[in-house]
Each structure stands twice: as C-alpha cells, then as structure tokens.
Amino acid sequence: MKYVSADEKEKANNVNLLEYLSLIGEPLKSEGNNFYRHEDHDSLVIHAKKNYFSWNSKGVSGNAVTYLMNVHDLKFQEAVKKINTDLDGKDLSAYKPPKITYPEYFKYDVKEVSTTKNAFDYLVNDRKLDPDLVQSFIKADLIKEDSYRNVVFKWKENGQLIGANLQGTREIPPKKRIDTNRPYFKKVLPTTKDATNSGFNITRGYPEKLYFFESPIDLLSYFSLNKNTLTNCRLISMDGLKQQTFAYTLKRTLKDLRSRNRKLDSIKLCVDNDEAGKEFVSKIQQYKLTRSDGKDIPIESYIPDLPPGEIKWDWNNQLKAKVNESLKKT
Template sequence: MIQYLMAMYDMTKEQARIKVSQDLKGGKIESVQKEQEYLESFSYTEEEQPTTFQAHRYLVKERKLPNRIVKKFIENGLIRESVYQEVIFKWKKNQCVVGYSKQGTVKLTKEQQKRYRTERTYFKYIAPTTEEDTYGGFNYLVGQPKNIYFFESAIDLLSYYTLYESELHSIGDFWLVSYEGLGAGKKNC
C-alpha cells in the first residue's frame, strides 16, 4: 500500500506511511484523488545522441534482447538515446511522436535513488503528453490493427516480440502497445 501511494500520488515514504496509519485508525481507507494534468499539445524536445551505442548495449547486454530486434526498432525510429545515455522509447501515432518514456542504462547510486525517491535500480521517466495520447504508449504496428497485444512496459513489448516474431508476422495485421503511459502522473519514478 505504501509503495502504491508513493508511486500513484507522488508521496514520500513517510507521507504514505502516515496516510495509511491514519486511514487504518478509523477502520477504513479513504481514497486519495489526484487530478491528472495533461498538456494542451505535445512537442518532442528530448536531446538525442547522434548514435545509440549505450542504449543498444543496455538492451542487448543487460535486457538480453536480440541485436537484430534492437536494430530493427532503432532503424524504425522507435528507439533512440538521450544525451544522458538513456534509452528513449518514442510513442508514435501516424508517424508523429506523441509521447515518450526513458529508461536509464546505468544503475542509480544510493544518492540518486534517494533524490528520485525510488528503490528502482535504473532511472525511469514517462513524459507528460496530451489527454488523447496519454493512453497510448510505445507501440509497433504492422498492417491494420486486427490483433492487438498490450504490455506493461516497452521492455515487455520488445521481449514478447522477440519470442513471437515469426508467429506475429505469419498472422499479420498486429499492433503491440505498451501502456506505460498510464503510470503515476507521468513523473520521475
């Protein structure tokens, strides 16, 4: 419950602990409502490296994705690398970037974990976007979307595609969609 409050309502561990403690004293837990804020329009302004060396290395060596799959997504412009050596997963709709998420490629130090208020090993960020596009995420479409598959994260999507690539292409007309865009108000985690 504490982790949930921290993630969903941008609370510190102490704030979440106090909230749970207060709610339990009265015998019931009241919901905490946080108003979701959306951008009027999205503009992709992330600074990218001219190469994707670190992003590619992380996805292949650390996440064990096949080199050819990572290259395919890089060549399709869906994966890039930020100037801070983070993997950028671009959310595209009709060939336009409508959002993105980032995954760190270097483990966070204890100081960084404290600063970001996270126990995660790697930096993760979901950029704010418009209300219309917030329910999408990193995605890969082949043909018409007759067969749709949903995933929790971009890495899950890539892993699934790795395992079932030939089956997906033999079926045809598929759309892989990561729903990381639904997370915690699009803040650093």
C-alpha cells in the same frame, strides 16, 4: 493507549504529509519535482505530489501514520493520536490530489545524441533483446538515445510523434532510489489528453491481433521471442495496467481495420505474472466483444508461466531465462 475514533483515523490518514512533517520539524531537503529526502535517512524520500513516503532501505512506504510508526517507532494508535494532537488548532490542509492537466500539443524536448551505443548495449546485453530487432527499431526512429544515456522509446501514430518514454541505462544505488522497486530511471513525457492513453507501439501488417504489455521492454522481449511468428498484429505498452490504454487502443484499432475492410481477430493480455497482472486480466475479460459479423473476439491471457520459487515474472524475465538456458547448452 486511549481509543481512537474513526474521525481521528480519517484525519491522520489524510493529512498532507509534507506539511505535517514540516510542522513537526522533520529534517527534509528538496530534490526538485516535488520530491524531498530525509537528511538523517538518505534512502527515505517524500513524494509530495502523491502524498506518501518511501524508505528504500527498510522497504516500507505509506502516509503520515505509517511514517511515525516506522521513523519514530510509534504504535498505530499512538501515531494517530500524535497527529491529531499536533494538528489541534493548526490550519493544516488535508491532501488533495492535484488536478491533471494536459498540454495542447506534444512537445518533444529530448536532446537526442548521434550515437545509440549505450541504448543498444543496455537493451541487448542487459535486457537480452534480439540485436537485429533493436537495430531495426533504431533505424525506424522508434528507439533513440538522449544526452543522459537514457533509452528513448518513441510513440508514433500514423507516422506522427505523439509521446515518448525514457528508460535509464545505469542502475540507481538502492539508497538513492525514489521508488524501491525501480532500480532504473523511468519517465513518461507529458503529452495531450488523447495521446496519454496511447503508448509505445509497433504494428506489423494489419492490426488484426492486439497484444498489450506493461512496458516497452516487455513488449520488445515478447517480440524477440516470437519475431518469426508475429504477423498482422499490433503490440502496445500500457506503461502499467491501464484500462484507459486498452480502451483507446481498441477503439483506434477498430477504426483502422474498418477503413481497410478488415476485422479484429483476438486480444492478448501479455502482462506480468503477479497479483496485479492477474487482476487486470480478470477485469478486462469481463468485457464481451462481438464483431459486426456476430463472431466473438476472444480476450486471452498471455501471462508467462511462473517458475518455481518466483513470486513475480514478466516477459523480460522469460526472455532472459531462455537466453541463459541457450548459453548453458553451448
């Protein structure tokens, strides 16, 4: 196989995946929302907006080069050469990430239903959350259910609805999953630029302690484990590992505390025990935060302990393990 140049690699790696696969005649069918599914491999999905594919049954994902290597069994150099040959003389665009736009106002277009039975059953029986806690948040209009049986986690600030998460309650069959690592439907509703950096949050008393989580489920799991000891705190879901959410919440909380003549005591990073979570903690702990009275604000790692044999562990795993252990003793 001939040597491939750096320019050839760059061109192959950055080609618009959907346009290229259409050019070479790959059998794809649209599933809406910029997703396309391979007609011969029903677990292979193209994410046009993000310019990559996921082949769930094989556990692989990537760009056009990776696609050819896995779907057409080509070696790396062969895949790079093929893409460059296919593109020769063709006016095919390189992938450009879409410009992010934000609505001027948050539009809550969720069709809520009067019952929360499916949401409650999923959160309590599948996720093992404390039933009294779940019921209290349902009554507080922070958790609802929509017409598709999804759990709705409402984001509120000062009583105003500014955003929401949707969490599916029915497991998606492996071959139908858009993302291999997501067995349930998940969606964050589009909201304003400022509110995008917020998330599902709960405040108890004065927010003198901040707790950051990767998801609403993790937040509620930690709350279930520590509901009798959590006081004067604010817990917030980042929907991943978002430094923007950390910064936004910190700024908002400091403003709230100043208006009440209170001060921030500590920050807890309650993220997953995996490489990404540890890297996030390392980045955030590089910041040095000092109060107006000269006292440092500690940024603490509250990552759950990783049990032997596991490669990833989150606060919902921790809650389930404790509940199961309690059941064994009864």
